[in-house]
Amino acid sequence: MKRVLITGMGIITAIGDDLTENHTSLRCSKAGIGEAFHFDSYYKDLLPFGEVKLSNADLLSAANLTRHSGYTRTCTLALKAFDEAIRDAGLSQEELSSWGTALISASTVGGMCITDQLYQDANLKASASEFVDSYGCAAHTLRLVERYNIKGFTDTINTACSSSANAILLGARLIRSGRANRVIVGGVDALAKYTVNGFNALKILSSAPCRPFDENRDGLNLGEGAAYLVLESEDIAKGKKCYATVAGYGNSNDAHHPSAMSDNAVGAILSMSQAIKSAGIHPSEVDYINAHGTATANNDAVETYGLTEVFDQVPPYSSTKSFTGHTLGAAGAVEAVFSVLSIYYSEIYASLRVETPVQPFSIAPVARYRSDSPVNFVLSNSFGFGGNCTSLVFGKIGS
Incomplete structure (x- = not known):
């Protein structure tokens, strides 16, 4: 079977707006968990979150979009990381539109990050908003497909916390089996009242920065972010910078x-x-x-x-x-x-x-x-x- 090489990566999280910033924070043991500034919730002042530092306006501006484009925060986070990944891999528009290039993304929140607007639209409380077609789990994937004219196989996975790991798994299998030459894989989720309220109901949110693998741990902190990796078969990645397999x-x-x-x-x-x-x-x-x-x-x-x-x-x-x-x-x-x-x-x-x-x-x-x-x-x-x-x-x- 063909070897699967990683030729590009893009990421945005609470510890950095791109790959370099995330790497620096990891090296400096600098956490991004703390007070949320952009997320509007009853729990905003009660719980710490791993919030991306860029506002919705910042993310829209970076993508040359306006609010009237119907892009949710989930969509713009995905776009930011995706764009960095394909640039890092040096992909041309011809390569992105090739039938041999697939896209597999993942999300659990999807467009439900704008929970209040979803409630308004779902219950006909007002005229249909610009986000009516943005609430689904696959909405961000469709935005990427449209923006980058991706013609090959596409899919969106939701298996909760393993979602984007399964996107990577499926992408690697497509390449190994010869069904694709290149697969862009990853996932995205934004902070949302929908998930915060749900996890709070499970009583597993901590009121302090989390302590994984500590005997006195008392729960997790919800965060947001997006990450994408460009996977390519060994035969088309020759001469390229390759991070790993x-x-x-x-x-x-x-x-x-x-x-x-x-x-x-x-x-x-x-x-x-x-x-x-x-x-x-x-x-x-x-x-x-x-x-x-x-x-x-x-x-x-x-x-x-x-x-x-x-x-x-x-x-x-x-x-x-x-x-x-x-x-x-x-x-x-x-x-x-x-x-x-x-x-x-x-x-x-x-x-x-x-x-x-x-x-x-x-x-x-x-x-x-x-x-x-x-x-x-x-x-x-x-x-x-x-x-x-x-x-x-x-x-x-x-x-």
Whole structure:
């Protein structure tokens, strides 16, 4: 099967408006979780969020759009990261419009980020707004298709927190099987009353910056962002800058509970084992794990147990959600970008604010940024509601 190479990346999160800013924040252990300024919610002054620093007006302006274009914040975040990724890969319009170029994106919130306007339109409280066709999960994907004249296969995935990891998985499979030469993969989610109220009802939001894998963790912080990666088959990527390979992937479902993982980590263990096996490596060859690490009581205990079952000796691991908050449908792609940066620059990023590791396990996450750390393979975990578990293995070029 064809090797899948990563030739371009674009990202926007609470720790940076582009790839360079995100990388700098990771190196400096600078988190982006705090007070929200652009998100209008009852909980705005009660809870911390991983909010992107650019306002809606800033994002529209950057894309040369006006409010009357019907673009939601979800759409403009996607556009910002997507545009950076294709520029980073040096793609021409001809290449973007090629039938061999596919687009697979992901989102859980979609256009519901403008929850109040959705309520008005859905209940006929006013004349139909400019956003009537923008509420669906796939609205941002359709905007990208229209703007960049993408003619190849397109799809939008919603499997909760594993959504954009599954976009990467599907994109890699399309290339490996010869069904596409190039696939642009990723995901996006914006902060929304819809999701904040929902997660608050589950009683898993923390009133302080989150502490993944800490014994005294008390919940997650919601964040927003977008990330896209350009995947290309080895035969068309010759001569290009290549960050890493998509070496392996695994997906499973433990079918245990709508919003919790099974205590015996059956789904997580299976997805990690599948990813490592499909990469053709031994678990001992994984140099770093970018864990799902939401900072909820259930996830961190189950994931830690799963790691001890898959690995005889658990490699360095951390949760970069301690920087960005949980970006939901964007999380898999955001953390894929961070995993690739780890390989490309030989460094490992910290899991912030850990004081006492999760008990009864004796393995603590990486507490400080590490440079000059040889990283050949990274395992990135994304575990979604309903037990949809996806693990990806990224490899160093030449490994």
